[in-house]
Amino acid sequence: xxxERRHRGLPVAVPVLALVAATxxxxxPGAPAEPSAAxxxxxxxxxxxxxxxxxxxxxxxxxxxxxxxxxxAAKTRSSPPDTVFWLRPGEHRLERGRHAQVVxxxxxxxxxxxxxxxxxxxxxxxxxxxxxRDVTIRHLTVQGFxxxxxxxxxxxxxxxxxxxxxxxxxxxxxxGLMAGARQRVRASCLRGNGQYGMNAYQASGDISDLVVEDNxxxxxxxxxxxxxxxGCGCTGGIKFWAVDGADIRGNWVHDNRGAGLWADxxxxxxxxxxxxLEANDGAALIYEASYNAVVxxxxxxxxxxxxxxxxxxxxxxxxxxxxxxxxxxxxxRIPARTDRMxxxxxxxxxxxxxxxxxxxxxxFCNSPANTSxxxxxxxxxxxxxxxxxxxxGPPLYSDCRWKTxxxxxxxxxxVLDTSVVECTAKCDRMGLxxxxxxxxxxxxxxxxxxxxxxTRKQHNRWHDNVYLGPWSFVAHDPxxxxxxxxxxxxxxxxxxxxxFRPLGGG
Numbered sequence: 001x002x003x004e005r006r007h008r009g010l011p012v013a014v015p016v017l018a019l020v021a022a023t024x025x026x027x028x029p030g031a032p033a034e035p036s037a038a039x040x041x042x043x044x045x046x047x048x049x050x051x052x053x054x055x056x057x058x059x060x061x062x063x064x065x066x067x068x069x070x071x072x073a074a075k076t077r078s079s080p081p082d083t084v085f086w087l088r089p090g091e092h093r094l095e096r097g098r099h100a101q102v103v104x105x106x107x108x109x110x111x112x113x114x115x116x117x118x119x120x121x122x123x124x125x126x127x128x129x130x131x132x133r134d135v136t137i138r139h140l141t142v143q144g145f146x147x148x149x150x151x152x153x154x155x156x157x158x159x160x161x162x163x164x165x166x167x168x169x170x171x172x173x174x175x176g177l178m179a180g181a182r183q184r185v186r187a188s189c190l191r192g193n194g195q196y197g198m199n200a201y202q203a204s205g206d207i208s209d210l211v212v213e214d215n216x217x218x219x220x221x222x223x224x225x226x227x228x229x230x231g232c233g234c235t236g237g238i239k240f241w242a243v244d245g246a247d248i249r250g251n252w253v254h255d256n257r258g259a260g261l262w263a264d265x266x267x268x269x270x271x272x273x274x275x276x277l278e279a280n281d282g283a284a285l286i287y288e289a290s291y292n293a294v295v296x297x298x299x300x301x302x303x304x305x306x307x308x309x310x311x312x313x314x315x316x317x318x319x320x321x322x323x324x325x326x327x328x329x330x331x332x333r334i335p336a337r338t339d340r341m342x343x344x345x346x347x348x349x350x351x352x353x354x355x356x357x358x359x360x361x362x363x364f365c366n367s368p369a370n371t372s373x374x375x376x377x378x379x380x381x382x383x384x385x386x387x388x389x390x391x392x393g394p395p396l397y398s399d400c401r402w403k404t405x406x407x408x409x410x411x412x413x414x415v416l417d418t419s420v421v422e423c424t425a426k427c428d429r430m431g432l433x434x435x436x437x438x439x440x441x442x443x444x445x446x447x448x449x450x451x452x453x454x455t456r457k458q459h460n461r462w463h464d465n466v467y468l469g470p471w472s473f474v475a476h477d478p479x480x481x482x483x484x485x486x487x488x489x490x491x492x493x494x495x496x497x498x499x500f501r502p503l504g505g506g
Contacts, residue, residue: 044214044252047189051166053112053139057086061111066090072110072118073102081132082107087140089115094124101126101156104135112140112167120145120153120172129156136163147174149195149225150234155180158202164188173223175199179243181207187214190237194223197256198238205242205266212238214250221257233371236262237280240270245336248272255279260303262286263293263328265372269336273297281306284351288326289363289372289402292336295323301349305421308352312426317478319431322351326358329458330406334378341407349415353429354471357404357460361437361450364401366391369439377402392444401445405458409465416469417503429481431474432460432494451476455492462495469503 057063061084064072072092075085087110094100101124104110110128118127118140127142128135137154145153152175155162160180168189169176176193177185179200190197197220200207221235237256240246240263253260253275260280263270267290276299277284284303287293303322311320323343330340348354362369365376365386376383379399385391386400421427434451437443454460455476473487473494474480482492484500 044187044216044250046166046187046214047168047170047191047216047218050168050189051139051187052114053116053166054086055114058084058111060084061086063088064092066092066116069093070095070100073100076102076104076108079105079108081105084109084111087112087116087118089113090117092116092118093121094118094127096123098123098125100124101129103130104128104132106132107134108132109136109138110140111138114139117141117143119143122146125151125153126156127153131157131159133159134161134163135159136165137167138163138165139167141168141170142176143168143171145172145174147172149174150199150201152176152178152196152199153193154178155183158207169193169197176220178202179207179210182209183207183211185212185215189216189218191216191218191220192222193220195225195234196220196236196239199241200238200243200246201241207242208244210240210243210246212246212248212251215252217251217253217256217260219255219257224257226258231371233262233264236260236282236286238262239264240267242266243268243270245269246271249274251275253277253280253284256281258282258307259286260284263288263290265289265375266291266378268292268334268378269338270294271296271337275299276301278302280304283307283320283324284322286324286326287328287341288324289375289377290328291331291334291378292338293328293341294338295341295343296345298346299349300346300351302351304352308427309423312423317426317474319353319356319426319429319433319474319478321353321356321429321431322348323355324358325356325404325407327360327363327402327404329402329404329460331379331403339406343407343409344411347413347415349413350417350420352421352423352427353431354414354416355409356429356431356474357407357433357454358431359402359404359434359450359454361435361445362439362443364391364443364445366400367440367443376400388442388444397444403458404454405460407460409462411464413466414468414471415503416471418470428470428472429474430462430471430487432492433474433477433480436477448477462498464497465495465499467498467500471500 153172158180161182171192173194175196177198197217217237235258259282270293332339437446473482
């Protein structure tokens with residue numbers, strides 16, 4: 001289910017508010033106001049100093065002894081549901097078997113005392129698993145587990161209703177954490193894990209009401225899975241699959257190898273706000289084959305330097321940007337808190353390129369080019385309906401493909417200093433484009449139909465933004481690179497009410 005960034009036939013920063021003060025830039029008459037609520041350049045920094053847990057066991061809690069190997073799992077087995085366990089200070093270990101994980105009962109709580117660590121010693125695959133609902137883990141460090149690729153250490157079986165707070169889940173293989181419906185992940189450190197900090201995936205595809213707030217999500221994908229399995233689309237600080245309703249706010253997502261946040265395939269109703277997304281090797285945010293989201297009041301800086309430069313150095317003309325929408329947009333027929341993709345009041349500073357809206361003409365349900373293998377859109381549950389001759393007419397012609405539509409990008413501040421990014425070309429781009437459809441031979445989307453649709457017919461708009469520094473725009477297809485005047489003029493008529501100024505131009 002890797003990202004579609006290609007098309008056939010073609011090959012610690014200065015704080016934002018300080019930068020504004022340094023440039024001295026103010027609105028000119030007739031120009032839009034500067035974004036009225038620029039995001040704070042600070043966010044949750046919890047890895048270095050997580051909140052300490054209770055130094056004494058709460059009333060009625062079952063103490064767990066680190067000197068007794070397997071004590072946590074054994075006492076979990078022998079205790080009833082809704083038991084509170086208090087892990088004493090020290091290194092707690094499980095039995096040596098790969099599958100010697102703790103299997104909580106419904107409503108169990110696990111509280112770590114100051115210095116309590118559950119260590120898998122590079123032997124145990126999972127820390128907490130099973131299907132019990134409403135489990136809580138607080139003030140506990142979980143490290144050294146070796147979950148396989150695409151699997152996770154905490155909440156291994158993606159049970160519903162788990163609460164993870166003030167935890168450090170770090171230096172594990174696979175994903176540090178899986179997710180189920182109604183999960184809450186707050187004020188926790190997800191760092192240094194081999195594949196993901198968190199993998200929001202459930203085999204039933206029924207994750208809803210997910211909250212991820214005030215966490216630090218850093219240095220994940222240490223095992224560099226995209227290099228080991230090229231094109232796998234299986235990495236990031238957090239990866240979301242088929243999540244319906246998510247609030248992602250107040251997090252510090254930084255220094256991940258690959259993307260910071262990646263929503264891939266049939267996600268819907270996301271609010272991504274008040275985060276700091278910085279210094280991720282790839283895009284800060286990818287929203288792919290998904291629907292209906294608000295992205296607002298985020299600070300997005302110094303992302304995509306590694307992956308963007310890599311593609312540019314290859315001579316690739318694709319505008320691989322730091323906020324990347326791939327076959328993703330607003331859809332009023334799918335219930336959500338919005339019926340658009342709205343990106344506003346963000347500050348994007350010194351990233352490799354800006355925002356790209358892309359649609360692959362060859363990617364649709366039942367197409368061999370659909371990297372979301374076996375999946376269809378949320379409008380067509382039965383993939384087999386998307387075939388000829390029915391796909392050539394309504395409603396399937398429209399409903400069998402994920403579409404980048406109803407995207408509204410406004411009141412953002414885009415800052416680019418090429419001396420900071422250390423680039424001379426291809427780091428200055430916005431994109432609104434598709435490829436020339438060619439595949440398969442029965443596709444009704446051949447030619448430039450999709451490119452025409454995404455560019456002129458699907459209600460995608462930039463407007464009332466502020467640009468500092470050099471910016472160019474790729475429209476319709478990768479061969480059309482426009483300057484701001486061409487971007488604003490017919491036939492594209494983008495960025496009405498926006499201002500363009502050189503960096504430091506006042």
